[in-house]
Amino acid sequence: MLIQCKVRRFNPTVDKKPYFSTYQVEAEPTDRVLDMLNTIKWELDGTLTYRRSCAHGVCGSDAMRINGRNRLACKVLVRDIGNKMTIEPMMGFTVLRDLVVDMEPFFEKYKAVKPYLINDNPAPVTERLQSPEELEAYDDTTKCILCAACTTACPPFWSNPDFVGPAALVNAHRFIFDSRDKAGAERADVISSREGVWRCRTVFNCTDACPRGIQVTNAMEEVKRKLLYDRA
Amino acid sequence: MYHRFDAIVVGAGGAGLMAALQLAQTPGISTAVISKLYPSRSHTGAAQGGIGAALGNLEEDHPEWHTFDTVKGGDYLVDQTAADVMCHEAVESVYELEHYGLPFSRTPDGKIAQRRFGGHTRNFGEAPVRRSCFAADRTGHMILQTLYQQCIKHEVNFYSEFQLLDLVFNDGVCCGIVALNIKDGEIHTFHAKAVLFATGGFGRAWKITSNALSNTGDGVAIAYRHGIPLEDMELYQFHPTGVYKLGILLTEGARGEGGILRNSEGERFTERYAPTLLDLAPRDMVSRFIYQEVREGRGINGGDFVHLDLTHLGAEVVEKKLPDLADFVRTYLGLDPVRELIPIQPTAHYAMGGIPTDIDGRVITGEHNTPLPGFYAAGECACVSVHGANRLGTNSLVDIVVFGRRAGRHMARYVQETGFTQLPQKPDLYAREQVGQLLARETGESAARIRSALQEEMMDKVSVVRSEEKLRAAQRTVRQLKEQYRHVAMQDRQTWYNSELHETMEVGYLLDLSESIIAGALAREESRGGHYREDYPTRDDVNFLRHTLVYDTPDGLQIRYKPVDLSKFEPKERKY
Numbered sequence A: 001m002l003i004q005c006k007v008r009r010f011n012p013t014v015d016k017k018p019y020f021s022t023y024q025v026e027a028e029p030t031d032r033v034l035d036m037l038n039t040i041k042w043e044l045d046g047t048l049t050y051r052r053s054c055a056h057g058v059c060g061s062d063a064m065r066i067n068g069r070n071r072l073a074c075k076v077l078v079r080d081i082g083n084k085m086t087i088e089p090m091m092g093f094t095v096l097r098d099l100v101v102d103m104e105p106f107f108e109k110y111k112a113v114k115p116y117l118i119n120d121n122p123a124p125v126t127e128r129l130q131s132p133e134e135l136e137a138y139d140d141t142t143k144c145i146l147c148a149a150c151t152t153a154c155p156p157f158w159s160n161p162d163f164v165g166p167a168a169l170v171n172a173h174r175f176i177f178d179s180r181d182k183a184g185a186e187r188a189d190v191i192s193s194r195e196g197v198w199r200c201r202t203v204f205n206c207t208d209a210c211p212r213g214i215q216v217t218n219a220m221e222e223v224k225r226k227l228l229y230d231r232a
Numbered sequence B: 001m002y003h004r005f006d007a008i009v010v011g012a013g014g015a016g017l018m019a020a021l022q023l024a025q026t027p028g029i030s031t032a033v034i035s036k037l038y039p040s041r042s043h044t045g046a047a048q049g050g051i052g053a054a055l056g057n058l059e060e061d062h063p064e065w066h067t068f069d070t071v072k073g074g075d076y077l078v079d080q081t082a083a084d085v086m087c088h089e090a091v092e093s094v095y096e097l098e099h100y101g102l103p104f105s106r107t108p109d110g111k112i113a114q115r116r117f118g119g120h121t122r123n124f125g126e127a128p129v130r131r132s133c134f135a136a137d138r139t140g141h142m143i144l145q146t147l148y149q150q151c152i153k154h155e156v157n158f159y160s161e162f163q164l165l166d167l168v169f170n171d172g173v174c175c176g177i178v179a180l181n182i183k184d185g186e187i188h189t190f191h192a193k194a195v196l197f198a199t200g201g202f203g204r205a206w207k208i209t210s211n212a213l214s215n216t217g218d219g220v221a222i223a224y225r226h227g228i229p230l231e232d233m234e235l236y237q238f239h240p241t242g243v244y245k246l247g248i249l250l251t252e253g254a255r256g257e258g259g260i261l262r263n264s265e266g267e268r269f270t271e272r273y274a275p276t277l278l279d280l281a282p283r284d285m286v287s288r289f290i291y292q293e294v295r296e297g298r299g300i301n302g303g304d305f306v307h308l309d310l311t312h313l314g315a316e317v318v319e320k321k322l323p324d325l326a327d328f329v330r331t332y333l334g335l336d337p338v339r340e341l342i343p344i345q346p347t348a349h350y351a352m353g354g355i356p357t358d359i360d361g362r363v364i365t366g367e368h369n370t371p372l373p374g375f376y377a378a379g380e381c382a383c384v385s386v387h388g389a390n391r392l393g394t395n396s397l398v399d400i401v402v403f404g405r406r407a408g409r410h411m412a413r414y415v416q417e418t419g420f421t422q423l424p425q426k427p428d429l430y431a432r433e434q435v436g437q438l439l440a441r442e443t444g445e446s447a448a449r450i451r452s453a454l455q456e457e458m459m460d461k462v463s464v465v466r467s468e469e470k471l472r473a474a475q476r477t478v479r480q481l482k483e484q485y486r487h488v489a490m491q492d493r494q495t496w497y498n499s500e501l502h503e504t505m506e507v508g509y510l511l512d513l514s515e516s517i518i519a520g521a522l523a524r525e526e527s528r529g530g531h532y533r534e535d536y537p538t539r540d541d542v543n544f545l546r547h548t549l550v551y552d553t554p555d556g557l558q559i560r561y562k563p564v565d566l567s568k569f570e571p572k573e574r575k576y
């Protein structure tokens, strides 16, 4: 099918402001949107710039706005979008070029929640035990691929870029509910700070956006409840 | 720009991060990790099935059994001391990952759960054993995340979206690398006492592959261009169950759960080829069965694919045990795996060969394994060789963790004992010229067109079944494409975030590697593991129980050989 694809372009070193390029491109209905972008880049316009790697939804490189919704370009098929497409970078980050945004602030926020197991007790010779039920408590949030689709779909984040955002909180959840983790206040302080979890207004955009099907809003609610419980 | 670190790690997949962690935990050493992708985007994250280790959590198991399976699975081209080291250290490495926080699936009593996987047996081949440790069907994702998290904890320096361009030697001693900052196009020189390459595989040489678009073998090709021989490049694994046309991997676990392969007549054709192991025969064999069915006209609708049938397993098994697989099939094929047949074809998956190293990750050259001071390699880009002619499922994750760790530890000792070697004059000259020419050239050939011609040719002539005739034809094509590549030109000539520039360089790497693969495949006039020659259909231990080394010399490619370490098990016919 013939697709009319509008892409928002911007190269801050040469363009005064962003503009749209429109491409007419032939694609199979079963092609991924990423395949279509590749066709444009490889056959029509080598200057079109976007990130990609795995091409099947596991590396988190290619989150972007496709007809107004955050998606991974490699996890949505052309036929599911239709023959008119508008593709834009994720909102709320600085555009480096075209669909590529600056991910540094995103990873800084991730790092801020101490996204690693904290447990200073000496480890046993074999594994630390954890029951399947204990694993179940945080299993969902271990699926995160750090694509930022949730954070950049979040209205509180748009209005306050200092908010750590759902992605960082999903990763905090992953450790807070891990029975092996002993961080306690060390991590809770960051999360309950001014720019922490209380900025969440349960809009649910994040859950809709997540390509891994993580219950993002729910995870943040669990974090809130845990903070309140521990304070009480 | 100039930087100086004791140790440089190139690549932030499982192998690179494991090494970086060892270095970061050694006091007084400065380390940096250079990666063209953000660490969490590395292709280790795509691994599904599991990591093999003889923990014996569910039944008796021993590292010696694991070693035997690895050697036999590799059709005896495995260096046996290295395999033994890997299988023994697999156990402590898996516990180390658990201590780092990896969320392994668990047994009811809270231990790491284990399951069966192709080729892993108890008591030297008696019966299948539960050896694969896993985190649902996203084991690689969890390894990558966990190691990245630990690196954050230990404050490792990352240079993300920096693309390696060159390796720097002075008087035979490795003393740094040159890399391009993708964002602004600036070229950086990293001066170091030791450099580790952990740059991953090169499945993108083929049209149908399970590998990421960025798996283009950059490190392997750059080492090769420096005169370092590549080992066993012809041994490349095709996984039987890739999604038709897309190549996306559908885990072997699907057949482990009872999935069946069927041809156009609905027949379970593995019954004719492997009456005992059926669909769970080794990967290289099953890929050949599919090839044979297609060739004899029993592909689906006369095409080049067959069906994977999960319909008899029931929704419960499919949704609970194979959730990611079900998601892939629904998303990309619009099919319901619970009720419908899944079209599959063999997909280029894993490089057994690569940069030759010893068991401490030191790069070694020549027939006598001479170490190159200061240069290390680990992971899929390296060839230790623990996979021989065919890798067993779950053994690559073991490889990256065990040898990433060993290489990191050896490097830590080495940089403590060694001073900096002076950089040569203008260490970045070659890289600057290369990038400068590409940015300047206004008209010429398209890299994308060269790449797709290469991928078609490699798929058609250098894949599951090979012959002298096909290989010679492929050799001619690759030479022509290399000639065209000398005149490659880009549309994008900006220095700022120029993704066409890094793609264009990747095509150059794929061309060089393809040439070495074909040379090795022509020279190996036998069939062994993943390398099948229809003109030499049997294994020939008299002439070819040895490792191939391909050299890129000014006078053209040269082939040499080195012996295989057979110190533990005597070669036998590989029957299952």
Ligand SMILES: Cc1cc2nc3c(=O)[nH]c(=O)nc-3n(C[C@H](O)[C@H](O)[C@H](O)COP(=O)(O)OP(=O)(O)OC[C@H]3O[C@@H](n4cnc5c(N)ncnc54)[C@H](O)[C@@H]3O)c2cc1C
Residues within 6 Å of the ligand: B010, B011, B012, B013, B014, B015, B016, B034, B035, B036, B037, B038, B039, B042, B043, B044, B045, B046, B047, B048, B049, B050, B051, B139, B140, B162, B163, B164, B165, B198, B199, B200, B201, B210, B211, B212, B215, B218, B219, B249, B349, B350, B378, B379, B380, B381, B393, B394, B395, B396, B397, B398, B400
């Ligand atoms: C779909 C799939 C499923 C798999 N499942 C399993 C499994 O279940 N069990 C198993 O044991 N194995 C499995 N494997 C194999 C295994 O996952 C890989 O072999 C292994 O993860 C490779 O790890 P690595 O660290 O060597 O490389 P990678 O994880 O590929 O990392 C390479 C790194 O090098 C960097 N890099 C590359 N080139 C450059 C450059 N020019 N400049 C700077 N940086 C560069 C990249 O950015 C990246 O960080 C699977 C493979 C695939 C494709």
Ligand code: SF4
Residues within 6 Å of the ligand: A143, A144, A145, A146, A147, A148, A149, A150, A151, A166, A167, A170, A209, A210, A211, A212, A213, A214, A216
């Ligand atoms: S929670 Fe989902 S949407 Fe958010 S970063 Fe993780 S994978 Fe992406």
Ligand code: FES
Residues within 6 Å of the ligand: A051, A052, A053, A054, A055, A056, A057, A058, A059, A060, A061, A062, A063, A072, A073, A074, A075
């Ligand atoms: S390219 Fe990896 S998630 Fe889309």
